[in-house]
Amino acid sequence: xxxxxxxxxxxxxxxxxxxxxxAPIIMLIIFSFNASRLVTVWAGFSTKWYGELMHDxxxxxxxxxxxxxxTINAFLSVIIxxxxxxxxxxxxxxxxxSLMIQSISSRLVLPDVILGLSILLxxxxxxxxxxxxxxxxxxxxxxxxxxxxxxxxxxVVQSRLAGLDRSFEExxxxxxxxxxxxxxxxxxxxxxxxxxxxxxxxxxxxxxxLVIASFASGPSATTLPMVIxxxxxxxxxxxxxxxxxxxxVAVAIGVVLAGSLLQRQAATRGDGKP
Amino acid sequence: MAGLxxxxxxxxxxxxxxxxxxxxxxxxLPFLIVLKISFATQMIAIPPFSPLLDWSAGGWLPGVHIDxxxxxxxxxxxxxxxxxxxxxxxxxxxxxxxxxxxxxxxxGVARSPERWRNILLLLIVLPFWTSLLLRVYAWIGLLKTxxxxxxxLLSIGIISEPFQMMNNSFSVYVGIVYSYLPFxxxxxxxxxxxxxxxxxxxxxxLGASRTRAFLTITLPLSLPGVVAGAMLVFIPAVGEFxxxxxxxxxxxxxxxxxxxxxxxxxxxxxxxxxxxxxxMMFLVVxxxxxxxxQTRAEGRA
Amino acid sequence: MNWKIGTGFAAxxxxxxxxxxxxxxxxxxxxYNWSDYIAEDTVAKFEAETxxxxxxxxxxxxxxxxxxxxxxxxxxxxxxxxxxPFLDREIKAGVFQKLDKSKIPNLKNLDPxxxxxxxxxxxxxxxxxxxxxxxxxxxYNADAVAKRIPDAPTNSxxxxxxxxxxxxxxxxxxxxxxxxxxxxxxxxxYLGLDPLSSDPADLKKAExxxxxxxxxxxxxxxxxxINDLANGDVCVSVGWSGDxxxxxxxxxxxxxxxxxxxxxxxxxxxxxxxxxxxPKDAPHPENATKWINFILKPEIAGANSDYVAYANPVPxxxxxxxxxVKDNPEIYPSEEVMAKLFAVPTKEASYTRLxxxxxxxxxxxx
Numbered sequence: 001x002x003x004x005x006x007x008x009x010x011x012x013x014x015x016x017x018x019x020x021x022x023a024p025i026i027m028l029i030i031f032s033f034n035a036s037r038l039v040t041v042w043a044g045f046s047t048k049w050y051g052e053l054m055h056d057x058x059x060x061x062x063x064x065x066x067x068x069x070x071t072i073n074a075f076l077s078v079i080i081x082x083x084x085x086x087x088x089x090x091x092x093x094x095x096x097x098s099l100m101i102q103s104i105s106s107r108l109v110l111p112d113v114i115l116g117l118s119i120l121l122x123x124x125x126x127x128x129x130x131x132x133x134x135x136x137x138x139x140x141x142x143x144x145x146x147x148x149x150x151x152x153x154x155x156v157v158q159s160r161l162a163g164l165d166r167s168f169e170e171x172x173x174x175x176x177x178x179x180x181x182x183x184x185x186x187x188x189x190x191x192x193x194x195x196x197x198x199x200x201x202x203x204x205x206x207x208x209x210l211v212i213a214s215f216a217s218g219p220s221a222t223t224l225p226m227v228i229x230x231x232x233x234x235x236x237x238x239x240x241x242x243x244x245x246x247x248x249v250a251v252a253i254g255v256v257l258a259g260s261l262l263q264r265q266a267a268t269r270g271d272g273k274p
Numbered sequence: 275m276a277g278l279x280x281x282x283x284x285x286x287x288x289x290x291x292x293x294x295x296x297x298x299x300x301x302x303l304p305f306l307i308v309l310k311i312s313f314a315t316q317m318i319a320i321p322p323f324s325p326l327l328d329w330s331a332g333g334w335l336p337g338v339h340i341d342x343x344x345x346x347x348x349x350x351x352x353x354x355x356x357x358x359x360x361x362x363x364x365x366x367x368x369x370x371x372x373x374x375x376x377x378x379x380x381x382g383v384a385r386s387p388e389r390w391r392n393i394l395l396l397l398i399v400l401p402f403w404t405s406l407l408l409r410v411y412a413w414i415g416l417l418k419t420x421x422x423x424x425x426x427l428l429s430i431g432i433i434s435e436p437f438q439m440m441n442n443s444f445s446v447y448v449g450i451v452y453s454y455l456p457f458x459x460x461x462x463x464x465x466x467x468x469x470x471x472x473x474x475x476x477x478x479x480l481g482a483s484r485t486r487a488f489l490t491i492t493l494p495l496s497l498p499g500v501v502a503g504a505m506l507v508f509i510p511a512v513g514e515f516x517x518x519x520x521x522x523x524x525x526x527x528x529x530x531x532x533x534x535x536x537x538x539x540x541x542x543x544x545x546x547x548x549x550x551x552x553x554m555m556f557l558v559v560x561x562x563x564x565x566x567x568q569t570r571a572e573g574r575a
Numbered sequence: 576m577n578w579k580i581g582t583g584f585a586a587x588x589x590x591x592x593x594x595x596x597x598x599x600x601x602x603x604x605x606x607y608n609w610s611d612y613i614a615e616d617t618v619a620k621f622e623a624e625t626x627x628x629x630x631x632x633x634x635x636x637x638x639x640x641x642x643x644x645x646x647x648x649x650x651x652x653x654x655x656x657x658x659x660p661f662l663d664r665e666i667k668a669g670v671f672q673k674l675d676k677s678k679i680p681n682l683k684n685l686d687p688x689x690x691x692x693x694x695x696x697x698x699x700x701x702x703x704x705x706x707x708x709x710x711x712x713x714x715y716n717a718d719a720v721a722k723r724i725p726d727a728p729t730n731s732x733x734x735x736x737x738x739x740x741x742x743x744x745x746x747x748x749x750x751x752x753x754x755x756x757x758x759x760x761x762x763x764x765y766l767g768l769d770p771l772s773s774d775p776a777d778l779k780k781a782e783x784x785x786x787x788x789x790x791x792x793x794x795x796x797x798x799x800x801i802n803d804l805a806n807g808d809v810c811v812s813v814g815w816s817g818d819x820x821x822x823x824x825x826x827x828x829x830x831x832x833x834x835x836x837x838x839x840x841x842x843x844x845x846x847x848x849x850x851x852x853x854p855k856d857a858p859h860p861e862n863a864t865k866w867i868n869f870i871l872k873p874e875i876a877g878a879n880s881d882y883v884a885y886a887n888p889v890p891x892x893x894x895x896x897x898x899x900v901k902d903n904p905e906i907y908p909s910e911e912v913m914a915k916l917f918a919v920p921t922k923e924a925s926y927t928r929l930x931x932x933x934x935x936x937x938x939x940x941x
Binding site for chain 1: 285286288289290292293294296297300301302303304305307308321375376378379381382383385386389390391392393395396397398399400401402403404405406407408409411412413415416422452455456457460461463464465467468484495498499501502505506509510512513515516529530533534537543546547550553554557558561562565
C-alpha cells in the first residue's frame with residue numbers, strides 16, 4: 001500500500017480551506033437554534049424553528065421542487081456536457097464546431113439577468129408560434145438550467161479528456177471492442193472524476209440559482225431560492241437556517257457513513273490498495 | 275485514429291447533434307433575441323422595445339429598424355468603460371486567490387486514499403446546498419465590526435481596534451472567492467486525480483527535490499485543470515451582481531450592476547442588451563483565439 | 576346549465592352569481608404578491624367563499640415581476656405593483672386590463688382621496704385598486720442618535736441632509752434606499768424645489784447635496800438596513816415605513832435594548848402605493864375580479880392591515896384593527912401630514928437615465 005504522503009503544508013492548506021468553507025456554515029447552524037427571529041444576533045437556545053419548519057408547506061414544497069430540478073438538471077447536464085466535450089476533443093473538425101466552442105464560453109459570460117430574459121422571451125415566442133411550452137414551470141426551469149450548467153460540465157470534462165492517454169482506447173478497439181463497449185469500460189472510468197465533479201457543479205448551480213429560475217418559472221413553480229429571497233424584506237427567520245442545517249447534517253452523516261462502510265468493506269476484503 | 279473511425283456515423287452524429295441542437299434552440303436562438311433587442315429602440319409597450327421588422331409601410335419587404343445609439347451610449351460615458359475594467363480587475367484577482375487556495379486543497383484531495391476522495395469532494399460542495407443568502411448573512415455575522423472575527427481578535431488581544439471588513443472590497447473578495455471556490459476546486463481535482471503519483475515517487479527516488487518534481491511534473495500536467503477552473507471562475511465573476519450588492523463595496527461599480535440598473539431602473543432593455551453583448555465580445559473573442567491556437571498546437575503535436 | 580337550474584334553491588344561492596362564469600373559467604386564481612404581505616387566513620377565506628383554488632406565489636421586488644409582465648403571457652391573474660414608477664409605466668405599456676367595475680360593488684368602500692392620488696398613475700382608477708400604502712421616512716435608533724446629537728431634529732430631513740449632523744452620525748451609520756426614484760424627489764423637495772421636476776439643473780442641485788453628505792453614508796441598500804437597524808449596526812436609515820416597523824418589531828423581540836423609531840419628516844416626503852391589478856393576458860380574469868371585490872370587504876382589509884401593519888385604502892376597515900395599527904400616526908398620518916405627502920409620477924425616459932447616472936455617481940462617491 002502506497003503511503004498517502006500528504007505533506008504538512010498540504011494538510012495545513014486543506015485544514016485552512018475547509019475552515020474557510022465551513023465557517024459560515026457553522027454560523028448558520030448555530031443560528032438555526034436561535035430563540036429570536038434574528039439570524040445575526042444570538043438570543044438564547046431554542047428548537048422552535050425546526051417545529052415551525054415541519055409545518056411550513058411553502059418552504060418544504062419549494063425545497064422539494066428545487067431538489068428535483070437540481071437532480072434532473074445535474075444528470076441531463078452531465079450527459080449533454082459530456083457529449084459536447086467529446087465532440088470538441090475527439091471528433092476533429094466538424095460542421096458547427098466553432099459555434100459550439102463559442103456558445104459554451106458565451107453562456108458563462110452572459111449575466112443571469114440577460115440569460116434569464118432571453119430564455120423567457122424565447123419561451124414566450126415559442127408559445128405564440130407553436131403552442132409549446134403551454135405553461136411555464138418545472139420543465140422550463142430545467143431547460144434553462146441545463147442550458148447554462150451543461151457549459152460548466154463541458155469545460156470540466158473537456159479539460160480532462162484533452163489530456164487523456166488514448167492508447168488504452170486504441171488497444172481496446174484493436175481487440176475488437178465496439179465503440180460503446182470501449183466508452184463504457186475504458187473511457188468512462190478514466191473520465192469518471194470529471195463526471196462526478198461536473199455533476200456536483202451542475203447540482204449546486206441549479207440548487208442555488210435565483211435569477212434565471214425566476215424568469216423561467218410560471219405560476220405555482222416556486223424554487224427554494226425564490227422563497228428565501230422573497231423573505232428578505234420581512235426578514236429571513238431561523239426557519240430557513242433550520243432547513244439548511246437539516247440538509248447539511250443529513251448529507252454529511254450520509255457521506256461519513258458511506259465512507260466508513262466503504263472502509264470496512266475494504267478492510268474485510270483485505271485489499272488496502274487505493 | 276483507426277479505432278475512432280469505427281465509431282459509426284450514427285454515433286458520431288448523435289454525440290455532436292444532441293448538444294448542438296440543444297445549443298441552437300436554447301442558447302443561440304435566445305442570444306439572437308438579445309442581439310436583436312440591442313439594436314432596438316426603447317419604447318413603452320409590451321415588450322418594451324421596437325420590433326426589428328416594420329411591416330406597417332406595406333409592400334413586399336418590411337422596413338428594417340436598427341438603432342445604433344445603444345452601443346454609442348457606452349462610449350459617450352466613461353461609466354461603462356470604468357465598470358468593465360473594474361469587473362475584469364476584481365474577477366482577475368479573485369481568480370488568482372481561488373487558484374492559490376484551491377490548488378493545494380485539490381492536490382490534497384487527489385492524493386487522499388481513493389475511497390475518501392468522493393467523500394471529500396462532496397464535503398467541498400456541501401456548503402453550497404444551503405442558500406446563497408444564508409451564506410452571505412453568515413459572512414456578514416463573521417465580518418461585521420462587532421462580528422465574530424473582530425470580537426475574537428479583540429478578546430485575545432491581537433488587535434485593539436476592530437478591522438473594517440464589511441462593505442468594502444475585502445468583503446466583496448471574500449464573497450466572490452467563497453462562492454466560486456468549488457468552480458476552481460472541482461476541475462483542478464479532475465485534472466490532478468489523473469496524475470500518476472508513482473511518477474512523482476520515481477522522480478524523488480531519482481533525487482529530485484519535491485519542489486522540482488512539482489514544477490516539472492505535477493504543474494504542467496495539471497495545467498488544463500487550472501485553465502478550466504480559471505475560466506469557470508473568471509468569466510462568470512466578471513458579470514457578478516448579487517454578491518457585490520449584498521456584501522457592499524458600493525465604491526466600485528461592476529458591469530453586472532450597470533446592466534442591472536439599465537434593465538430594471540431605466541427599463542432600457544436595449545441598452546442592457548447592448549452592454550451584455552459587448553461584454554461577451556470582450557471576453558469571448560480572446561477565448562476563441564486561445565482555443566483556436568490551442569487546437570492548432572494540438573493538431574501539430 | 577339545465578341540470579343546475581334543476582337542483583335546489585339552496586344550491587343555486589350558493590353557486591349564485593358565479594355559476595355562469597364557472598363554465599368559462601377553471602376555478603383557479605394565480606396570484607403574484609410580495610412575500611408575507613397578507614393575513615395568514617385571507618386566502619383560505621376566499622377559497623371557502625368562492626370555491627376557487629388560489630395558487631399564491633411571492634416575489635421580493637417589483638423588478639422581476641415587471642420583467643415577466645413586460646415579456647408577456649406571465650400566467651398570473653393578480654399582481655401587486657408599486658404605483659410609481661412601476662404601475663404607471665406598466666399601464667402606459669398596456670400591461671393591464673380595465674376593471675369590470677360593475678362586478679366590484681365593494682369599490683364604494685375605497686377612500687376617494689387616496690384613489691385620487693393614485694390616479695396620476697392610473698387615470699380614472701380604471702385598472703387598479705390600492706392594496707396597501709405607506710411613506711418613505713426616517714428610521715432611527717433613538718438612543719444612539721440622542722447620544723451623538725442632543726435635541727436631534729429627528730422629525731426633519733435636516734438630520735441626514737445637513738452635513739454637520741450627518742458627520743456626527745457617521746460612526747454609527749447612515750443608510751439610504753438604493754433607488755434614485757425613491758430618494759431624489761425627497762432631496763428636491765427638501766431643497767424647496769418641485770419633487771416632480773424633470774429639469775436636469777434641479778437634478779444637479781440634488782446631486783450636489785447628496786455628494787456633500789456622501790462621505791458620511793455607510794451604504795445604499797434597500798433591504799439590508801432592516802436587519803442592521805434592528806441589530807444596532809446602523810442608526811439612521813432613510814427607508815420605507817413598513818421596513819422600519821419590521822426592524823422595530825425585531826429589535827423588541829430580540830430584547831437587545833435597541834429602540835427604533837420612525838418619523839415622517841416635517842418637510843414632507845413620498846407616499847407610496849402598492850396596487851392590485853389584472854394583466855391583460857390573465858387566464859382567469861373573472862376570478863381575479865372576484866378577488867378584488869373580496870379584499871375590499873372591510874373585515875378582510877382590516878385583518879390584512881392588522882397582520883402586515885400597513886395602512887389600507889378602506890376606511891371602514893379600521894373597526895377590524897387593533898389600536899396599535901389604526902391609532903398609529905406613522906401608519907395613518909394626520910390630515911396636515913397627509914397634505915405634505917407627495918407621489919411622483921414616472922418622469923421621461925431621458926430624465927430617468929440622467930437620474931440613474933447621477934445616482935451611480937452618488938453611490939460610488941466618485
